[in-house]
Amino acid sequence: MTNQALLSVQNVVKTYESSAGPVQAVCGVSLELQRGAFAALVGPSGCGKTTLLNAIGGLDSVTSGRIWIDGTEITGLSDRKVIEFRLHRIGFVFQAFNLVPVLNAWENVAFVMELQGLGIKARRDRAYELLSAVGLSGKEIQRPAQLSGGQQQRVAVARALASRPSLVLADEPTANLDSKSTDKLLDIMRELNQKEGTTFLFSTHDPRVINRAEVLFPLEDGRLQA
Amino acid sequence: MNRPKLFARQSELGLAVRLAFRNLGRNRRRSLITGAAISFALFFAIILRSLQLGVYGHMVSTVVGSMSGYVQVSDTAYWPSQNLDYSLYEDQQWLEKLRQDPEVASAYPRIQGIGLLSVVDRSGVAQWIGISPEEAQSSLWQTRLASGSWESGPGSVWLGKRLAEQLQVEPGDSLVAIGQGFQGSVAGASWILAGTLHLGNPELEKRSAILKLEDAQDFSGAYGMWSYVQVTPQRRDINQDPSAELGARHPLDGAHFLSWQTRMPELIQTIEADTTGGRVILFILYVVIGFGLLGTMIMLANERRREFAMQLAMGMRRGLLAGTVFIEVLLLSLAGAATGILAGRIAVLILERYPLRLWGDVAAAIEQQGWEAILPPSLDWSISFTHAGIIVLITLAAAAWPLRTVFKTSPVHR
Numbered sequence: 001m002t003n004q005a006l007l008s009v010q011n012v013v014k015t016y017e018s019s020a021g022p023v024q025a026v027c028g029v030s031l032e033l034q035r036g037a038f039a040a041l042v043g044p045s046g047c048g049k050t051t052l053l054n055a056i057g058g059l060d061s062v063t064s065g066r067i068w069i070d071g072t073e074i075t076g077l078s079d080r081k082v083i084e085f086r087l088h089r090i091g092f093v094f095q096a097f098n099l100v101p102v103l104n105a106w107e108n109v110a111f112v113m114e115l116q117g118l119g120i121k122a123r124r125d126r127a128y129e130l131l132s133a134v135g136l137s138g139k140e141i142q143r144p145a146q147l148s149g150g151q152q153q154r155v156a157v158a159r160a161l162a163s164r165p166s167l168v169l170a171d172e173p174t175a176n177l178d179s180k181s182t183d184k185l186l187d188i189m190r191e192l193n194q195k196e197g198t199t200f201l202f203s204t205h206d207p208r209v210i211n212r213a214e215v216l217f218p219l220e221d222g223r224l225q226a
Numbered sequence: 227m228n229r230p231k232l233f234a235r236q237s238e239l240g241l242a243v244r245l246a247f248r249n250l251g252r253n254r255r256r257s258l259i260t261g262a263a264i265s266f267a268l269f270f271a272i273i274l275r276s277l278q279l280g281v282y283g284h285m286v287s288t289v290v291g292s293m294s295g296y297v298q299v300s301d302t303a304y305w306p307s308q309n310l311d312y313s314l315y316e317d318q319q320w321l322e323k324l325r326q327d328p329e330v331a332s333a334y335p336r337i338q339g340i341g342l343l344s345v346v347d348r349s350g351v352a353q354w355i356g357i358s359p360e361e362a363q364s365s366l367w368q369t370r371l372a373s374g375s376w377e378s379g380p381g382s383v384w385l386g387k388r389l390a391e392q393l394q395v396e397p398g399d400s401l402v403a404i405g406q407g408f409q410g411s412v413a414g415a416s417w418i419l420a421g422t423l424h425l426g427n428p429e430l431e432k433r434s435a436i437l438k439l440e441d442a443q444d445f446s447g448a449y450g451m452w453s454y455v456q457v458t459p460q461r462r463d464i465n466q467d468p469s470a471e472l473g474a475r476h477p478l479d480g481a482h483f484l485s486w487q488t489r490m491p492e493l494i495q496t497i498e499a500d501t502t503g504g505r506v507i508l509f510i511l512y513v514v515i516g517f518g519l520l521g522t523m524i525m526l527a528n529e530r531r532r533e534f535a536m537q538l539a540m541g542m543r544r545g546l547l548a549g550t551v552f553i554e555v556l557l558l559s560l561a562g563a564a565t566g567i568l569a570g571r572i573a574v575l576i577l578e579r580y581p582l583r584l585w586g587d588v589a590a591a592i593e594q595q596g597w598e599a600i601l602p603p604s605l606d607w608s609i610s611f612t613h614a615g616i617i618v619l620i621t622l623a624a625a626a627w628p629l630r631t632v633f634k635t636s637p638v639h640r
């Protein structure tokens with residue numbers, strides 16, 4: 001691994017056991033991502049994007065191989081340490097079901113900070129600031145059900161950034177959005193990426209996202225294409 | 227390494243409580259229905275048990291309380307023949323000491339036997355009981371007077387209402403009594419009816435004749451003797467038996483202390499058989515409610531599976547997430563239990579003020595067996611709390627399902 005790389009994936013293999021026998025979803029992927037990158041894993045459905053992102057985020061184990069984030073080998077951490085690592089160092093944006101339905105927008109953004117034990121004032125200030133950065137000023141006390149899909153995704157982006165993580169992982173964040181919302185979300189993420197230097201790694205097969213990414217990792221049948 | 231705590235920080239507890247409250251409000255109708263099911267089950271259980279235990283208490287106090295006594299001190303040979311010949315010699319000093327025991331509410335010496343009463347061509351068998359002046363003064367007897375008066379000269383008798391009706395006598399009329407006396411003597415006397423008595427139990431009303439202790443001793447020839455001393459302890463619960471304790475503190479030569487439970491095993495058996503029936507009904511109720519709650523909990527767990535996964539992915543500890551769900555269910559069950567206790571208590575108090583009176587054949591059958599056909603409830607708070615505890619535990623047991631879901635859900639998002 002190179003020292004300055006924020007993310008280093010080495011020879012990661014993930015095999016699922018299914019009733020039809022083992023399925024190799026990721027077959028020996030190695031990649032590096034520099035700090036401040038705006039990158040995307042791209043490829044057709046079923047090529048292993050989600051599997052790889054889940055492994056990088058420590059949500060799922062790998063069959064073999066190693067993953068370093070910011071100098072920590074997360075594939076070597078205990079379950080508890082992985083949870084703590086996720087809490088402090090990684091932000092997630094999923095395709096859907098990102099938000100806690102019973103918390104309003106700012107509380108959702110503050111959720112991670114609350115888990116970290118931040119005081120209410122600090123949480124609220126930062127949440128309001130982030131909501132304004134994603135263009136949701138005035139929507140702070142709306143519950144997720146009162147927000148559009150695009151607005152919900154923007155709340156999720158704000159939340160992913162709330163704890164100033166080293167890396168934000170976003171699995172098809174625009175899959176449920178129309179082009180206008182997609183552009184807006186991408187603008188926001190790009191701006192945060194440039195202003196705050198947060199590193200983003202998406203998975204997508206959405207050409208609108210692919211066009212905006214700085215670095216592309218094409219994936220096919222669980223393998224990176226040269 | 228320190229072990230993980232359920233709530234590592236105060237802010238975590240705050241978050242858990244907030245999420246729990248909001249989740250309750252999220253599906254308000256379901257929360258209300260679940261809470262209502264809990265309170266209704268509890269309400270029903272409280273009423274059922276209060277009535278059951280109340281009826282037993284009523285049974286015991288009518289049969290035992292005023293008549294044979296919760297505890298009897300008698301000659302060791304007196305039971306079960308209850309023969310006049312096995313009487314005790316009066317011991318006023320011992321009696322005074324017994325009465326001063328803080329565990330003793332009252333202690334009255336009596337002498338009793340069987341006799342035949344007749345008026346003109348009508349007659350009836352009676353159990354005559356000689357009671358002391360102190361006992362006659364007690365509110366228990368004072369309030370039982372149906373007609374006539376307690377103020378009366380020597381040779382007076384007070385009859386159970388039904389016995390007086392059977393003999394067709396009114397206060398002021400005289401009757402002739404005959405019976406077996408002390409040590410083979412013949413007992414005979416002429417008495418004047420001084421009053422009639424409500425005894426709360428038709429059987430007792432048909433065969434009781436109350437005399438003054440001295441008149442009774444005179445009648446039977448058992449001068450200076452007591453058949454037994456009727457003791458009412460302070461603790462009178464069905465499952466309390468203070469007789470051994472009292473006997474040890476107040477020994478009397480040749481006598482022993484017998485509780486009603488020992489003297490009347492059939493009464494205990496009746497109660498136990500009946501209480502088992504009640505328990506079976508409640509058991510079925512709880513099983514039904516328990517499965518209902520389990521169904522609700524499974525639904526809740528399935529609805530939240532994705533949300534759980536997302537929260538775990540965010541870095542929420544499983545323990546904290548489980549704590550959140552636990553608090554939610556706990557709040558729900560406590561709210562249900564509180565309203566159930568409240569409603570049950572109100573109902574029990576109403577039933578105490580206006581006791582249920584049985585009617586028709588059931589009432590007749592019950593009265594035939596000797597019980598007044600009313601259902602007075604027990605006011606014991608422990609009934610409410612025991613059943614509240616049971617239902618809260620059942621609810622929390624059902625919560626094991628969503629808790630299991632929390633621990634089994636993978637943070638992998640799909």
Ligand SMILES: Nc1ncnc2c1ncn2[C@@H]1O[C@H](COP(=O)(O)OP(=O)(O)OP(=O)(O)O)[C@@H](O)[C@H]1O
Pocket residue numbers: 016017018023024025044045046047048049050051052205
């Ligand atoms: N839990 C699982 N058990 C068995 N096979 C799985 C499991 N999850 C994923 N797979 C398989 O692994 C492969 C990669 O799946 P993955 O979800 O990573 O694809 P993806 O690139 O994210 O696709 P999409 O663009 O449709 O989201 C697929 O062939 C899929 O069928």
Ligand SMILES: [Mg+2]
Pocket residue numbers: 049050051171172
């Ligand atoms: Mg996917």
